[in-house]
Amino acid sequence: MAGETNSYFDVTIIGGGPTGLFAAFYAGMRDLKTKIIEAAPFLGGKLPYYSEKVLYDVGGIEAITARDLTMQLEKQARTFEPAIAYSQLIEKMERLEDGTFHLISNTGETHSTRTILLAIGYGTLVSNKLEVPNAERYEGSHLHYGAKSVDRFRGKRVLVSGGGDSAVDWALALASIAKYVGLVHRRDEFRAHEGNVAQLRNTAVHLMTSSRIKEIHGSDGQMESVTIEHLDKKGITSLDVDEIVVCHGAKPDLGEIKKWGLKIERDRIVVDAWMQTSAEGIFAAGDVVDYPGKLPGLIAGGFTEGPAAINRIKAYLNPRQEVRPIWSTDHAKLLAIHNES
Ligand SMILES: Cc1cc2nc3c(=O)[nH]c(=O)nc-3n(C[C@H](O)[C@H](O)[C@H](O)COP(=O)(O)OP(=O)(O)OC[C@H]3O[C@@H](n4cnc5c(N)ncnc54)[C@H](O)[C@@H]3O)c2cc1C
Structure with a gap:
């Protein structure tokens, strides 16, 4: 586990694929205390499974192997030093009286968080x-x-x-x-x-x-x-x-998350335009979501849905503050990090 882990996080991102990794960077940009929890012992989601293939449809990058994209995403996600928990499949969610959450993994570990962003792809693979x-x-x-x-x-x-x-x-x-x-x-x-x-x-x-x-x-x-x-x-x-x-063979399954009471249709979590699920404080983005106009199975989709969710989470956590999307070009911390290097 990297970074601070034993206190409440503003947002816990479940799933360390492209959607979760970019959302973690964006959450850092928005000053949210962030944790990523990944079931696998490595980050990248589906990308490491086709690491030699070349992607041509990631905006601004002419061509990149899935391996290099994983490396770039991970490097970017670590910019604001989120906590990262590996090899933990999140199974249970408990909503506490104060509206915060406990997430419990298959290893029995409990993670405390104010909001949840589900970026779990199609879930985990279950053997036929x-x-x-x-x-x-x-x-x-x-x-x-x-x-x-x-x-x-x-x-x-x-x-x-x-x-x-x-x-x-x-x-x-x-x-x-x-x-x-x-x-x-x-x-x-x-x-x-x-x-x-x-x-x-x-x-x-x-x-x-x-x-x-x-x-x-x-x-x-x-x-x-x-x-x-x-x-x-x-x-x-x-x-x-x-x-x-x-x-x-194996087929993907949302597993225990199906029991959380979220609106799910055809194995996808239904969200609104802000990536809010049917449960307050729980958001979702990437391959796992469905909404009118969703383009399924596209990395670029997760790259907009993640920030949409994070902006909404910022507003949810700061209801009295006006929350607008921000630009990285004006971001003091990012300018400082990149001017140093
Ligand atoms: C062979 C192949 C080629 C592709 N080519 C392209 C392409 O050229 N362009 C393109 O845009 N897209 C392509 N895709 C699709 C792209 O890989 C996906 O759209 C993208 O990976 C989705 O990202 P995601 O983060 O939403 O989900 P994923 O990448 O699936 O990541 C989800 C992560 O969540 C984790 N997880 C799941 N459940 C839990 C849990 N309960 N607790 C903790 N962690 C959990 C999983 O282990 C996984 O790491 C391709 C896919 C494949 C298979």
């Missing part, structure tokens, strides 16, 4: 589940949607389910350490990188295409075997396995 009876019984013990290390599978009989890059990567990583590795995929071809599929065919991994897991068998919480259904040959076989790794 294996749709087999009893699957939940083994989830977290012998049925996995990811694992910190492949080491826990050493010497085990492991079945990987899926046909994309992640499934093939898992099968390759397990090939040299597991006792047995099977890869089951419902289609007749893998959708993964060709080179990796070719590499996989040279290992001992047992490939089962046009097939799917039909049933899981075991007792006392121990997985013993699975029934595999062969969709083309219309037959079934039984396979002894200790562990299953499911790689069926």
Whole structure:
């Protein structure tokens, strides 16, 4: 965590993507005590996931890689030294009697704030589940949607389910350490990188295409075997396995924030022209919002919605003061910072 953290913040920005980062800079420009909370251990939102791609539609920048844009955004966001909390997924919000908020993360940490700006993109990714009876019984013990290390599978009989890059990567990583590795995929071809599929065919991994897991068998919480259904040959076989790794992709989800009582339509938070949500003191901007005329999935949209929200937050916190947008060219602190460097 960077900067001061243990007191009330004027605004807490949830999400450290392009929208949240630019909003943090703008909040600093407006003298708001600001905190950013990001679920990932790094900033940039979606940008780090396509870091080599070149963007041509960021105003004033002819061409820039997503990696360089992330670096520039982060540098700019740090201008006024906001507090930054990493690896904290905000789940709960409590409104106190005085109108301020407590935000509680999945790690149990509480963050106190006067206002909230949700810049959470499409939310976080939630793995698509294996749709087999009893699957939940083994989830977290012998049925996995990811694992910190492949080491826990050493010497085990492991079945990987899926046909994309992640499934093939898992099968390759397990090939040299597991006792047995099977890869089951419902289609007749893998959708993964060709080179990796070719590499996989040279290992001992047992490939089962046009097939799917039909049933899981075991007792006392121990997985013993699975029934595999062969969709083309219309037959079934039984396979002894200790562990299953499911790689069926993931879909974005707003998670616990859906329970905050905000007006949400088609997985987007509904805001007015000031980016105010249906709840007083809670604002939203970027990919997560919807309003008439919203251009979805554009970084430039978040760059105007963030400042709109921050200007409104300034007015919300200072109801008696007239609040107008300000110019950076006249900003004494910015002039001082840039004249120094
Ligand atoms: C391959 C690809 C190419 C693209 N190319 C372009 C392009 O050329 N031009 C363009 O304008 N746009 C492009 N986009 C879209 C652009 O990346 C998004 O519009 C932009 O990232 C949205 O920014 P955001 O800050 O609103 O959300 P995001 O970038 O999604 O950031 C949201 C952040 O919030 C965090 N978060 C979510 N929930 C929580 C929570 N509960 N607690 C804490 N943190 C949370 C997430 O971890 C994430 O870091 C592209 C997108 C993709 C996938």
